[in-house]
Amino acid sequence: xxxxxxxxxxxxxxxxxxxxxxxxxxxxxxxxxxxxxxxxxxxxxxxxxxxxxxxxxxxxxxxxxxxxxxxxxxxxxxxxxxxxxxxxxxxxxxxxxxxxxxxxxxxxxxxxxxxxxxxxxxxxxxxxxxxxxxxxxxxxxxxxxxxxxxxxxxxxxxxxxxxxxxxxxxxxxxxxxxxxxxxxxxxxxxxxxxxxxxxxxxxxxxxxxxxxxxxxxxxxxxxxxxxxxxxxxxxxxxxxxxxxxxxxxxxxxxxxxxxxxxxxxxxxxxxxxxxxxxxxxxxxxxxxxxxxxxxxxxxxxxxxxxxxxxxxxxxxxxxxxxxxxxxxxxxxxxxxxxxxxxxxxxxxxxxxxxxx
Numbered sequence: 001x002x003x004x005x006x007x008x009x010x011x012x013x014x015x016x017x018x019x020x021x022x023x024x025x026x027x028x029x030x031x032x033x034x035x036x037x038x039x040x041x042x043x044x045x046x047x048x049x050x051x052x053x054x055x056x057x058x059x060x061x062x063x064x065x066x067x068x069x070x071x072x073x074x075x076x077x078x079x080x081x082x083x084x085x086x087x088x089x090x091x092x093x094x095x096x097x098x099x100x101x102x103x104x105x106x107x108x109x110x111x112x113x114x115x116x117x118x119x120x121x122x123x124x125x126x127x128x129x130x131x132x133x134x135x136x137x138x139x140x141x142x143x144x145x146x147x148x149x150x151x152x153x154x155x156x157x158x159x160x161x162x163x164x165x166x167x168x169x170x171x172x173x174x175x176x177x178x179x180x181x182x183x184x185x186x187x188x189x190x191x192x193x194x195x196x197x198x199x200x201x202x203x204x205x206x207x208x209x210x211x212x213x214x215x216x217x218x219x220x221x222x223x224x225x226x227x228x229x230x231x232x233x234x235x236x237x238x239x240x241x242x243x244x245x246x247x248x249x250x251x252x253x254x255x256x257x258x259x260x261x262x263x264x265x266x267x268x269x270x271x272x273x274x275x276x277x278x279x280x281x282x283x284x285x286x287x288x289x290x291x292x293x294x295x296x297x298x299x300x301x302x303x304x305x306x307x308x309x310x311x312x313x314x315x316x317x318x319x320x321x322x323x324x325x326x327x328x329x330x331x332x333x334x335x336x337x338x339x340x341x342x343x344x345x346x347x348x349x350x351x352x353x354x355x356x
Contacts, residue, residue, distance in 0.1 A: 031308075031349045032338035033301060034288070038280045038331045044273055048226070049205035051268045053196030054238075054256060056176065059084055062164045064187045065091070067180055072193060074178055078169045085180075085192050087165040092158070099158040103151035106144070113137070113144035173197040174266060201260045203235060203270050206250035212240065215274070221255045222273045223264070229271075231263035281316055282325040288337045289323050299336035299343050300329065307346050308336060 061067075065087035072084050120137040123129035177194035180186050203223045207215075218236060225231040238256035245252060255272065257264065264270065288298050292310045299308045313328030329335060334351075336343065343349070 028306075028348045028350050029339060029342060030352050031299075031301075031336045031340075031343070032352050033334045033336050034284065036282045036284070036325075036329050036331055036333040036335055038282050044275055045211060047205045047207065047272050047274075049203050049255075049270055049272055051260075051264050051266055051270060052202050052204050052254075053173070053176065053266060054200030054202045054254075055197040057170075057195050057197065058179075058191040059167055059169070059193050059195050060189050060191055061085070061087060061167055061186060062188055063087070063092075063161055064185070065165065066185050067182055067192070070178070070180070070182050070192065072175050074175050076175045077173070078175065078195070079172050080169055082169050083166050084169055084175075084195075085167040087186075089162055089165040092162045092165055096155075096158040096162050099151065099155040103148070103155050106147040106151040110141075110144040110148045113141040117141040167192055169195060171195075171197050171199070176266060196266055201257050201264060201266070202238065202254040203257060203264075203272055205253050205255070205272055206245060206248050207240075207253045208250050209244070212251060212253075219274045223255065223257060223270050224273075225263055226269040226271050228263065231261055233257045233260045233264060282329060282331075284323045284325060284335060285337045286318065286321055286323050288335050288340065289318075290340050296323075298325075298329065299340050301334040301336060301349060301351070303334060306348050306350070308343050308349055309345055 068086055068088050070085040072078060072082075078084065117137040117140070120129055120134045124131065124134045173195045175193050176196045177191075179191035179193065186192065203221070221235050221237065223233050223235060235255040235257040237253055239254040241252040244250060284298065290297050290299065290310075292312055295312050296315050297310045297312045300311045301308055311328055311333075313325045316324040316326045318324060336349070338352075339349075
């Protein structure tokens with residue numbers, strides 16, 4: 001009876017405590033927040049390439065023959081008009097002398113024919129010769145004149161062929177390759193030396209196709225010497241190869257350099273930096289990131305009710321300190337950056353201040 005009496009008295013007390021707990025105000029969590037702001041944030045891309053001549057020409061003889069001399073080698077600087085190589089000129093000199101002799105003979109024939117025509121013209125005027133003899137002398141004069149014209153043309157050709165036995169640089173530049181050695185019999189058009197003209201230099205990079213699709217239309221590329229970053233220049237894309245490299249499947253891209261310093265020598269390894277097209281994004285501290293339904297999300301504060309809700313977001317990229325968001329939140333949203341693990345939807349929060 002005594003136990004029953006105690007339970008009877010305690011029951012109202014327990015019920016009153018339960019009602020008091022139910023009527024207590026919900027717990028308010030203190031959180032730190034940031035206000036989302038949208039700004040442009042272009043991504044930097046770094047590639048490795050090398051310096052090449054902007055204009056490079058394969059120097060070759062116009063005629064074939066045995067090369068007897070090549071006074072230049074790879075790396076030599078040459079000036080316009082400097083001799084790069086010579087062919088054996090014996091055959092061309094003989095042909096020149098033959099053309100000269102033929103021209104002298106033709107000119108003698110022309111003098112003789114001109115004199116004969118003059119006599120026939122004088123005789124015909126005075127009636128002492130026939131019209132047929134005059135016509136024959138006139139035809140001989142025309143034939144002799146044509147022969148002189150022909151031998152003069154042959155003489156010019158022979159003279160040019162003698163000049164073609166010397167290969168000369170058309171512009172100043174640097175020898176970057178050689179294609180034949182003295183003593184070889186070379187063909188017309190065969191590359192003897194490769195001449196990089198000194199009027200410009202390119203930085204050449206192998207660029208993946210995906211990067212080409214997302215690159216700006218006219219980007220400014222910063223180029224630095226790999227072993228000495230203090231040697232640098234800027235340039236713009238001058239040429240994109242229409243076909244990918246067979247081994248790398250990347251596309252060679254040539255960047256024309258503006259006023260490159262002397263330190264950017266041909267063949268030097270360089271590093272190129274380019275900022276990709278920037279789109280408006282929101283940058284948040286990495287501590288704000290959580291998940292909702294296995295997707296990235298953040299807690300957003302309702303400024304009126306002081307409650308939080310989960311918001312799924314799309315991430316452009318992230319690192320240990322920062323998350324770059326492209327969509328899901330907008331400018332002015334209040335995002336929780338500290339205390340996200342202890343929150344649940346609809347929970348009231350108290351703002352401690354913005355995260356730095």
